[in-house]
Amino acid sequence: MALLIELGLVDCVQDNSLVVWKEIDLNCLSDKKRRDVMNEISILSILQHNNIIAYFNHFMDKNTLLIELEYCNGGNLYDKINQQKGVLFKEEVSSGEPRSQRLTQGSYKALRASFTKQGKLCVGTPYYMSPELCQGVKYNFKSDIWAMGCVLFELLTLTRTFDATNPLNLCVKIVQGNWTMEINSDAYTSELIRLVYECLDQDPEKRPTAVQILEQPVISRVRKELEERVAALNSAIKKPKLSTVTETPVAVVTTRSREVYFWGGGKFTPQKLDMFKGGSSAQHVCAGETHFAVVTVEKELYTWASVQGGAKMVGQLGHGDQASYRQPRRVERLQGKAIQQVSCGADFTACVTGERTASEIGQYLKHVVALARSGDIYSWGCGEHGRLGLDCEDDFSSPMQVEVPKGAVIDSVYCGRDCTFFLTEFGKVLACGSNELNKLGLNQGITGIKNHPGEGYQGIPYTTTLTLVKQLSRFKIQFIAPGKTHTAAIDERGRLMTFGCNKFGQLGVKDFKKHQGVQILVGPFGGKFVTKVSCGCSLFIEDTA
Numbered sequence: 001m002a003l004l005i006e007l008g009l010v011d012c013v014q015d016n017s018l019v020v021w022k023e024i025d026l027n028c029l030s031d032k033k034r035r036d037v038m039n040e041i042s043i044l045s046i047l048q049h050n051n052i053i054a055y056f057n058h059f060m061d062k063n064t065l066l067i068e069l070e071y072c073n074g075g076n077l078y079d080k081i082n083q084q085k086g087v088l089f090k091e092e093v094s095s096g097e098p099r100s101q102r103l104t105q106g107s108y109k110a111l112r113a114s115f116t117k118q119g120k121l122c123v124g125t126p127y128y129m130s131p132e133l134c135q136g137v138k139y140n141f142k143s144d145i146w147a148m149g150c151v152l153f154e155l156l157t158l159t160r161t162f163d164a165t166n167p168l169n170l171c172v173k174i175v176q177g178n179w180t181m182e183i184n185s186d187a188y189t190s191e192l193i194r195l196v197y198e199c200l201d202q203d204p205e206k207r208p209t210a211v212q213i214l215e216q217p218v219i220s221r222v223r224k225e226l227e228e229r230v231a232a233l234n235s236a237i238k239k240p241k242l243s244t245v246t247e248t249p250v251a252v253v254t255t256r257s258r259e260v261y262f263w264g265g266g267k268f269t270p271q272k273l274d275m276f277k278g279g280s281s282a283q284h285v286c287a288g289e290t291h292f293a294v295v296t297v298e299k300e301l302y303t304w305a306s307v308q309g310g311a312k313m314v315g316q317l318g319h320g321d322q323a324s325y326r327q328p329r330r331v332e333r334l335q336g337k338a339i340q341q342v343s344c345g346a347d348f349t350a351c352v353t354g355e356r357t358a359s360e361i362g363q364y365l366k367h368v369v370a371l372a373r374s375g376d377i378y379s380w381g382c383g384e385h386g387r388l389g390l391d392c393e394d395d396f397s398s399p400m401q402v403e404v405p406k407g408a409v410i411d412s413v414y415c416g417r418d419c420t421f422f423l424t425e426f427g428k429v430l431a432c433g434s435n436e437l438n439k440l441g442l443n444q445g446i447t448g449i450k451n452h453p454g455e456g457y458q459g460i461p462y463t464t465t466l467t468l469v470k471q472l473s474r475f476k477i478q479f480i481a482p483g484k485t486h487t488a489a490i491d492e493r494g495r496l497m498t499f500g501c502n503k504f505g506q507l508g509v510k511d512f513k514k515h516q517g518v519q520i521l522v523g524p525f526g527g528k529f530v531t532k533v534s535c536g537c538s539l540f541i542e543d544t545a
Contacts, residue, residue: 045468142207153179159181191218260273260285285532301330377422416484422466433463443460
């Protein structure tokens with residue numbers, strides 16, 4: 001479809017990690033094919049899987065599209081086959097897990113199937129066409145099964161499944177099913193050989209699905225062992241570094257003891273609250289413009305003020321008066337009710353008890369977003385800057401369904417003052433609304449390559465549709481906390497990250513300077529696993545070592 005040119009190994013300007021750039025010349029593509037290319041990028045950007053090459057970023061340079069991908073530093077499958085010098089692979093090498101994702105046809109090709117240095121196989125661009133593609137008829141994901149069968153055939157025979165001197169003859173052989181040789185039955189079990197030929201059936205309907213392949217005994221026998229080996233290899237891979245406060249590594253430790261910290265409002269060093277040490281353990285935190293709220297593991301609600309000079313509240317603390325309590329205080333009016341979730345607005349607090357019709361509820365001063373148990377997203381309220389994700393800035397007085405990008409499954413939602421974040425099941429982050437001071441993380445270097453003539457920063461003031469936060473694409477995010485001018489995030493390793501405005505020290509990086517990109521807070525939290533965070537002035541919970 002599109003002409004892909006691998007530019008080779010490059011340094012990423014953002015974090016000095018090694019990545020691969022691929023180039024697509026858009027001049028020779030029709031409008032439809034351009035849309036197809038962007039749609040495939042959109043799907044790839046949402047996915048995260050050990051056997052799918054990771055997407056990090058993309059940008060336009062005139063009529064050229066550049067895509068930043070994971071660097072597979074162990075060569076390609078074609079080289080591995082040549083290195084065998086006629087010696088067949090062991091059967092377990094060929095019995096790895098096929099992909100269950102329904103991606104576009106042709107993601108398997110020996111020349112484009114790359115290995116990481118640790119031996120993990122990642123598959124890339126198209127090569128082996130199915131008979132239906134050769135004939136120009138309608139095709140579906142069963143063409144992927146055909147392509148996988150071609151790769152398995154090569155692994156077992158060290159020879160291309162179909163070979164010819166020109167494309168026309170190659171298509172004829174594919175349509176006729178005239179493969180180059182038979183698989184050696186003395187070297188491999190009949191189960192594995194039968195599976196390969198089933199994948200290469202001329203009738204797409206007769207080819208197995210990915211699920212059926214996974215259920216084959218020849219696959220399931222070695223699957224668990226391979227998964228354990230891949231997990232061990234992945235844990236040994238050096239993670240890319242971003243801008244950090246210190247070089248101290250993060251140790252992930254989980255214990256029963258939880259502590260609450262907060263900072264901002266003129267304090268750039270995290271302050272610990274002794275109230276939640278030992279007795280009532282904090283489980284969920286939320287910060288509004290003037291107050292904080294904490295839900296404990298005992299399902300009790302605590303609130304307190306974050307204003308200066310004893311300014312009066314308007315009842316948002318829930319203690320029956322207008323006092324601005326500076327220390328956490330239990331809301332006695334809610335005693336006996338199991339608090340599940342709390343949200344702080346500018347001058348109000350809302351909490352959810354007991355059973356909910358929605359699996360997640362995010363709300364702020366002027367808008368609400370709900371994630372239904374069915375997986376559908378609904379939003380209503382103020383639509384200024386596109387915070388509702390409805391591709392407009394209109395206000396709505398009743399719930400409206402939000403369109404989710406193809407391939408994305410939303411796991412949780414988080415509302416900010418004038419924006420909304422959506423977290424997918426793969427740890428990717430989508431956002432909509434105001435990007436003032438880059439609090440959505442959408443502004444970034446548009447090149448990613450050193451010494452590029454067009455280097456600069458791409459400014460995005462706001463977005464009305466769910467947009468991928470590319471700066472967080474390298475991480476598997478578990479939790480997002482939007483604030484008025486900045487945002488915090490936590491990844492699967494318990495690392496705390498901040499981005500956006502730092503005028504009052506709210507990024508927690510020991511200064512009040514402006515910072516581009518994501519900041520990983522390492523120094524103050526060495527040996528600690530952060531579990532929850534909320535941004536007003538900034539407050540979070542961590543599991544202490």
